[in-house]
Amino acid sequence: MSNFEAFFDYIQEISGKLLSEDDKQLLMAHFKAKKLRKRQYFLQEGDVCKYIGFIVKGSARTFTTDEKGHENVLKLSVENWWLADFESFYLLTPSRFNIEALENLEVLQSTNAQIEEFLKHIPAFSAMANVISQNYTISTQKRMQAAFSYTAEERYQDLISNYPHFLKRFPQNMIASYLGLSPETLSRIRKNFFK
Amino acid sequence: MSNFEAFFDYIQEISGKLLSEDDKQLLMAHFKAKKLRKRQYFLQEGDVCKYIGFIVKGSARTFTTDEKGHENVLKLSVENWWLADFESFYLLTPSRFNIEALENLEVLQSTNAQIEEFLKHIPAFSAMANVISQNYTISTQKRMQAAFSYTAEERYQDLISNYPHFLKRFPQNMIASYLGLSPETLSRIRKNFFK
């Protein structure tokens, strides 16, 4: 299963620990491959986020809609990232978010109860969880700062230097929304920028 | 040590596990009480965040300054919260943040290396860390959403409903900065709001 190979490599690389054959068997037994076509939803607003998904291939966006129907992209995700609304996933409350495939998407997914088991029994998995949690803490700290203290143009520059591949991969209006901008404003920023 | 009693209670309550006498001894041996007077700094921009602090009494703000000398409050913290720049604390890089006491402050502090030991040897402590990490993930997810998709007034209302005690406790210009607003704008929002 080449799907799982990539997944195992990821866990071992992030955690700095090796997975035993038993570990791998356990993971394979309880992570299910799931394919979504472009535009399909991994999670819909109002549903409980029962699954967490690891992206093997493809990309997705996490977004909300306000009362005016205006969409707001909070996260753009690609290979080797996790998909979930963590609030809903941990607390089993209805989600306020939608997660939609932006390209054909292959994920490996599992449930909260299963994740608890992995954390308990697979050292590499729980080491990975700690590292991810650290990274997440760091990156949200940065993103919060950017959101509040940077101008639109600075946020765009920030994106270019941190995630240059996003520019190729996602339509400009998604990028705009991710940066908290209207598509028109991003278009103008780019116009000024390339001079 | 009444300081430690409150700390132990907190750990046990959050984690849902009990601390043994040995656990308590270990914690007491390696968390050091530290007092800061109002306006003193727990962490200064450019320094490495060597300590993580648990607030026993008092309050603090985490902020950055931009090139124009404009201060930007990212976090307001009170009793039973943790103080640190996690990026700097985990990676030992110079911090971009300042953490300043807003009231006389009593913290229990420890180092990264010691925290690793606690996580390894004190089940209640590592359970607590997991819960905190979950809560943090959830709350930053919410805060990101608020930052991008709420208006200034909605963010203020949100603060009122989530942290009503902040209004009593922190000066209005700190609240304004925390919400990403100028003090004037917050003043006007409040004026409209009370009608």
Next chain:
DNA sequence: AAGTACGCTTGATTTAAGTCAACTCATTGT
């Protein structure tokens, strides 16, 4: 191949929030 829808750009206008400035009131310090 034609038609439609959608993404991107550009221009004109509006709006929310920031900035600058003056004033009041409360707190602090000597």
Next chain:
DNA sequence: ACAATGAGTTGACTTAAATCAAGCGTACTT
């Protein structure tokens, strides 16, 4: 006690970004 500092308010003005609107080009669809 009195000056001084600083927080909060209010008003006038500016600015950054949103909104509204029109037009262009590309790519799905049938």
